[in-house]
Amino acid sequence: MIDLEIVLIELFVLVLLANVASIICKRFQIPVLVGVVLVGVLISNIIIDGQSIYSLLKLSDEENKAVFEVFAQLGVIFLLFTIGLETPLHELRRAGKTAALVAVMGVVIPFVAGLSLMLLFNYDMYQSLFIAAAMVVTSVGITVFVLRDLGMMETREAKVILGAAVIDDMLGLIVLSLVSGIAEGGSLNLIDIAAVAGLAVAFVLMVIFLTSTVPKARSSIGSKSEKKRRFHHPISPLPFALIICFGLSALASYLELAAIIGAFLAGMLFAEFKDIWPAEDKFNPINEFLVPFFFLQIGFLVNLSSLADGWVLFIAAALTLLAIVTKYAGGWIGAAKLGKRSANIIGVGMIPRGELGIIVAAIGLMAGILDESLFAIIVFMSLLTTIIAPSLISWSVKRKGKWGESFKSKPEKFQGD
């Protein structure tokens, strides 16, 4: 049985420190989550009497660790579900072509660049392929949190980023399957890989198709019988939303997509029932409670001592720089026709690799292809791209200034896509 007293102390300390950091950040106009991530970094890296604060708080005990990992993951999952609730499908569709181009460019350029750099540094082909695969993914949680905070979720830049994240996740899965296949042995089973990728794509398309048919289906049932049903539906909004959210997140995860992509699609689907089951207000307090644990968790994963080796630090820095530049370039080129400033926002918005980069690294480590230092390098790259993104996004949005606002009221500008 888990020791409740210790969990309560951990919760008390973490929520307290996260909020002290938030207050300080607000005072100095730094993005709040940067402060919260930093609290996480300090907790896991400050050593007292040979133990980090992280272990002193018993956060390293298997059970407690599991609890806070789940809090963190539910935080992003609910955040993306809420974003989905606020994203009408037709707006995402309108962003479709641009989003696809952003995703493709954001996969091809980092992959080629990452592969070249690692081969140049004399790493073997398999290792280089895996590291290149980790460069490809995009974790959109941090980006949407920042954009939402800035009141930017209604803009086309946000829609392009969301659409690109969905497509990027499918492309990333294909890249990872190919790379894993090559690494596991010369006999690349293309049929298996096509099956994995096909299922993932089919899942995404099916949820999107379902979402698009709901309005028609509901209007064909007729408004009268619907009104009647409204007083009879026996399930309340929040539990129903949770069921859809957990169901599609689990399914996405089972199909080796990111759980948050499932949550985002679930949110979009559930939004079609907003009038019967209004759930958006209910998720806000839950997110306010859970999302900070996601930022703390990112900080916990930063292990400053793993970078004590000069060569490792050099490769990590070079790879991180490349990861930032190439994703930015991919996004920028993909969104170029929306104008420089929009392309700028979309470019920086795609930079974070977050937990997805770490997952790729963990697969490589468990497959015996990556060693500890290469693993640390990818983790470093994933986290630094994630930590740096909020400031870049804030900067790019402020650069854009009032220009973005004007676009909100001119959605027809966007139909050219």
Place this chain on the structure above:
Amino acid sequence: MIDLEIVLIELFVLVLLANVASIICKRFQIPVLVGVVLVGVLISNIIIDGQSIYSLLKLSDEENKAVFEVFAQLGVIFLLFTIGLETPLHELRRAGKTAALVAVMGVVIPFVAGLSLMLLFNYDMYQSLFIAAAMVVTSVGITVFVLRDLGMMETREAKVILGAAVIDDMLGLIVLSLVSGIAEGGSLNLIDIAAVAGLAVAFVLMVIFLTSTVPKARSSIGSKSEKKRRFHHPISPLPFALIICFGLSALASYLELAAIIGAFLAGMLFAEFKDIWPAEDKFNPINEFLVPFFFLQIGFLVNLSSLADGWVLFIAAALTLLAIVTKYAGGWIGAAKLGKRSANIIGVGMIPRGELGIIVAAIGLMAGILDESLFAIIVFMSLLTTIIAPSLISWSVKRKGKWGESFKSKPEKFQGD
């Protein structure tokens, strides 16, 4: 690292089943939580291919178990915090004398009866003392959930039950300290026990004192400077509420009181700042998400096979019956002067032993005083008193009928206390 996919599947299945049960219960006008507890019982007792559904879902894995235990405990903690937010201190104080009498009667009668019954059945003194101690506790989580559902939280019966729960918890701690002291060896260190009890009482009194001084302190600071501050306080309501809630719950737990008592007191304290930090609406969705896990957890703990032995089952049934009758009698006698019907509600409201009974049993088991079968008997008693209470409460409230309503508008009737 915990497997997120499995946690998401567990969440999906549990939330889905809990809601199917809720819908069925509503249809047949059974208290919803009875259905949810039953789902928990079925999940942990239905065996497929030699494994319970509980283990098939991997809920028995240490890490997953920890996650859902924390969800369950946070569910009751937040529930009691919310109840505290809705309970003005002066109303609780008005119920003070009656609550104290209910608590004392509800400790003395079950203790004496439990001790006598077990000695009668030829259990040794130490075992009998421990079982009697487990009869003494009151877990008020289920009761307040039911009363809240029935819109009864404003009534004096609810205040008496809440006040009695706080006092009962302090008395229960004293009883448990005495019993543990006796069991650990003849040398009963009364000074240590007085210190433990004194600290717990001091904690409760201090929080109550703090709560009572807030209005005066705030009015002496003056309304002008307060208005000014209102626009400057840098922390938002929910995080601040969480910090107070986790802090006092952890402190209560550290002082060997129930964490939920700390949460309840924290809620009462925080309610004094309702105008600056309104948090009550924010807790409702969080509770809606987490509280069902508390009911499921109660069901998970029911192990029907431990009662396969006829003699054990007989003792368990006898003890449970005694636990119900004696707590009811204690509450009834303590609240008699409020009238038969109020005494009835308060009597049944005090019946559940919940997780507190199980905690006492676990202490006895770890101290080597209780064996597996006596442990199972206490768990059975704790759970059955908890499961049976909602129906009894609903019944007693309905019996009371409109009579209770009329009291709501006549609080002066209550000042005689």
